[in-house]
Amino acid sequence: DAGVIQSPRHEVTEMGQEVTLRCKPISGHDYLFWYRQTMMRGLELLIYFNNNVPIDDSGMPEDRFSAKMPNASFSTLKIQPSEPRDSAVYFCASSREGNQPQHFGDGTRLSIL
Amino acid sequence: GDSVTQMEGPVTLSEEAFLTINCTYTATGYPSLFWYVQYPGEGLQLLLKATKADDKGSNKGFEATYRKETTSFHLEKGSVQVSDSAVYFCALSDPRTYKYIFGTGTRLKVLA
Numbered sequence: 042d043a044g045v046i047q048s049p050r051h052e053v054t055e056m057g058q059e060v061t062l063r064c065k066p067i068s069g070h071d072y073l074f075w076y077r078q079t080m081m082r083g084l085e086l087l088i089y090f091n092n093n094v095p096i097d098d099s100g101m102p103e104d105r106f107s108a109k110m111p112n113a114s115f116s117t118l119k120i121q122p123s124e125p126r127d128s129a130v131y132f133c134a135s136s137r138e139g140n141q142p143q144h145f146g147d148g149t150r151l152s153i154l
Numbered sequence: 155g156d157s158v159t160q161m162e163g164p165v166t167l168s169e170e171a172f173l174t175i176n177c178t179y180t181a182t183g184y185p186s187l188f189w190y191v192q193y194p195g196e197g198l199q200l201l202l203k204a205t206k207a208d209d210k211g212s213n214k215g216f217e218a219t220y221r222k223e224t225t226s227f228h229l230e231k232g233s234v235q236v237s238d239s240a241v242y243f244c245a246l247s248d249p250r251t252y253k254y255i256f257g258t259g260t261r262l263k264v265l266a
Contacts, residue, residue, distance in 0.1 A: 074254075083258045083259065084198075084256040084259075086254065089252075089253070097251065097253065132197055139252030140186065140205075140247065140249065140252060143200075145197035145198040145199070146197050148197050
């Protein structure tokens with residue numbers, strides 16, 4: 042089975058630009074999670090979905106961040122406008138059920154200049 | 155709130171040495187516990203898990219036992235290889251919300 046697929050793998054853009062990160066979860070997985078990883082703060086959960094519905098977005102840092110899951114096989118994380126402090130590696134993960142292990146994608150390394 | 159504490163790294167060992175990476179947790183309920191491994195440029199991969207007290211998770215020579223009395227889930231391996239060099243994350247899963255809490259990660263470097 043294919044794992045969690047994220048795109049792009051790397052993104053470099055200038056401050057103020059809109060950034061869209063994409064994720065395709067493992068087929069049949071009902072839960073999808075977005076994380077951010079930085080040296081200073083480690084791994085932080087931003088938001089998670091169950092059956093395409095956002096359940097908890099308390100980790101989203103501010104209104105510049107938004108996430109959607111229009112169907113079971115696709116999710117986006119959008120930052121608008123982007124700032125240098127948003128530079129990080131963003132991971133998407135999915136699980137079959139809430140109490141099952143999460144499977145991670147390879148991440149998107151985002152650099153905001 | 156719930157939390158996970160891991161030993162600071164980096165940990166540097168010679169090949170075939172014994173490995174222990176300490177992990178303790180605080181939780182109000184009965185969480186599931188996990189160890190994940192991250193190789194450079196990759197996402198986290200599940201290494202092993204335990205879902206209740208006294209469970210032992212094991213995989214690829216790694217082991218960890220869910221100790222409720224000491225709230226610990228230490229990772230061990232009897233003989234490390236150079237290929238085990240990576241960052242190891244301890245995590246707990248809140249059984250009510252399914253949210254993961256990760257430790258800060260411990261970098262392991264194994265020298266030939």
